[in-house]
Amino acid sequence: MTVGFFVSRATTPENAGSVAFFDAYASVRHFYADVSAWTGLTVEQILTGQLPDEHGARNAMLAVRSIAGQLAVQDVLATAGIRPSLVVALSLGISSATVTIGSLGREDLFRMLWHRRTMPGAGPEPEGVAFCHLDPESDPADYQAPVRAGVHIGVDFGPSPAGAGRNVMLSGYRAALERLAAEDPVHVTMIGRGSTALHSPLRQASSDFLRAYVAKLPFRDPRIPLAACLDDRVLTTAGEVRDAVWRNQVRTADISLGLRQAVRHGVGLIILPGPSMAEGLIRFPVPVLPVTRPADVQPAVAAAQGLAAA
Numbered sequence: 001m002t003v004g005f006f007v008s009r010a011t012t013p014e015n016a017g018s019v020a021f022f023d024a025y026a027s028v029r030h031f032y033a034d035v036s037a038w039t040g041l042t043v044e045q046i047l048t049g050q051l052p053d054e055h056g057a058r059n060a061m062l063a064v065r066s067i068a069g070q071l072a073v074q075d076v077l078a079t080a081g082i083r084p085s086l087v088v089a090l091s092l093g094i095s096s097a098t099v100t101i102g103s104l105g106r107e108d109l110f111r112m113l114w115h116r117r118t119m120p121g122a123g124p125e126p127e128g129v130a131f132c133h134l135d136p137e138s139d140p141a142d143y144q145a146p147v148r149a150g151v152h153i154g155v156d157f158g159p160s161p162a163g164a165g166r167n168v169m170l171s172g173y174r175a176a177l178e179r180l181a182a183e184d185p186v187h188v189t190m191i192g193r194g195s196t197a198l199h200s201p202l203r204q205a206s207s208d209f210l211r212a213y214v215a216k217l218p219f220r221d222p223r224i225p226l227a228a229c230l231d232d233r234v235l236t237t238a239g240e241v242r243d244a245v246w247r248n249q250v251r252t253a254d255i256s257l258g259l260r261q262a263v264r265h266g267v268g269l270i271i272l273p274g275p276s277m278a279e280g281l282i283r284f285p286v287p288v289l290p291v292t293r294p295a296d297v298q299p300a301v302a303a304a305q306g307l308a309a310a
Contacts, residue, residue: 001268002085003304005074005100006258006288007093010066010275013051017292018069018274021076022047024294028072035068038107039114055196060117067096067113070274073291074100077273080301086234086265088227088258090277091155091199094244101222103241108217115213120205127197128174129154130181132188136164143170143180143188150176154199156254161283171197199253207249214245227261229253234261259285269307271300 021028032043041061042049046068051058077083089097095113098104132143144153154171170177170188174195181188197203219242225234228244230251235241262270263285272278272290279290291300 001307002266003082003307004086004088004262004265004267004270005084005097006088006090006270006272006276006278006284007070007096007100007274008090008277009063009092010069011277013062013065015048015065015069015275018065018072019047020293021069021072021274025072025076027075027079031072031075032068034106035064035110038110039064041114055121056117056119060114063092063095063113063116064110066092066275067109070096070276071099071106073274076294076297077271077291077300080297082271082300082304084224084271086225086227086262086267088229088255088262088270090229090255090258091248091253094226094228094248097226097228098219098241098245101224101226101241103219103222103226103238104217112213112217116210119209122196123202123205126174127172127202128177128195129191129198130170130177130188131191132168132170133160134166134168134187138165138187140168143168145172148172148176148180151180152197152200152202153252154197156252156256157281158254158256158259159283161280167281169199171200172202173197199248199251201250203249207246210249211246214242217242225261225265227258229255229258232257232260234265255282262286269303271304 035046036043046065051061087097087100099106099109141147144151150173152171153168155169157167160167181190219238221238222241225236227234230244230247235244268286270284270286270288289300289303
C-alpha cells in the first residue's frame with residue numbers, strides 16, 4: 001500500500017494554516033518569496049491580504065494562495081520523507097498537481113495562475129453555482145439540462161460522508177439555478193457571489209483561453225500518475241496533463257473516478273496537503289489525513305511509515 005495526495009481549491013480565503021507553516025519553516029518563507037517574484041504580489045498579499053472585489057483578480061489571487069499553501073506543505077512532507085505514488089486532483093487541483101507530478105515548473109505554474117485574472121468571465125447572462133444534495137432515490141438527470149435548461153452538474157462529489165445520498169455542485173445560468181433553488185430549497189442552495197459556471201459548457205471561452213496559454217508551456221511527462229477526475233484513467237504523458245488543465249473548465253468533475261484510480265493503484269492512505277475543499281464533502285475509500293498545520297506533519301509521517309511497514 002502507498003500514500004496518495006488529494007488536491008483541490010480552498011473554499012475560503014482564510015489561510016491560518018499556511019501562515020503557521022510560513023512562520024515555522026525557513027524553506028516555506030523562501031518559497032513564498034519566489035512566488036512573490038513570479039506573480040508581482042507581495043508575500044503579505046499571498047498569505048493574508050484582502051482579496052480584490054473584481055471577480056477575475058479575486059479568483060486568481062485565491063488560486064495563488066491555495067496552491068502556494070499546498071506546495072509549501074508538500075515541500076515539508078517531502079523533507080520528512082513523504083512523497084505520493086499518485087495524485088488525485090479536483091478542479092484547480094489539476095493545476096496544482098502539475099508541479100507535484102513533475103510535469104510543469106513552479107515559475108510557469110504561478111505565472112499561469114496569476115495570468116488567469118484576465119481569463120474571460122461570465123457572458124452577458126449571469127452565471128452561478130449551487131450546492132445540491134441528491135437523495136438516494138433522486139435521478140441526477142432531473143437537475144440538469146435538458147430537463148433543466150441552463151443547468152449542468154459541474155462537480156459530482158459522490159456519496160455523502162454524512163449519510164445517504166450524494167452531493168453535487170450545479171453550474172449554469174444564475175436565473176435558472178435560482179429558480180431551481182426556489183422550487184427545491186430543501187436540496188438546492190445557491191453559493192457565493194459573482195460566480196461563473198465552473199465545469200460546464202458555459203466556460204468554453206475560458207477553456208479556449210487556457211488552451212492557447214498552456215500550448216506554449218514546456219510540459220513534461222509526469223513522474224507520478226495523475227487522476228484528474230475528468231475520465232476513468234490516470235494521465236501519464238505531457239500532452240494528457242496539458243489538456244486536463246483546459247478541459248477542466250468545461251468538463252464535469254467526478255471525484256469517484258479519481259478515487260477509483262487511487263484504489264486501483266494500491267493507495268492505502270490519502271493525505272490532504274494544505275488548504276482543501278475535501279473535508280466534510282467527500283467519502284474517501286481509504287483513511288484520510290489533512291495536513292493543515294505544522295503539528296499535523298509528525299502524525300502524517302507516522303501514518304506513512306506504518307503503512308509502509310504493514
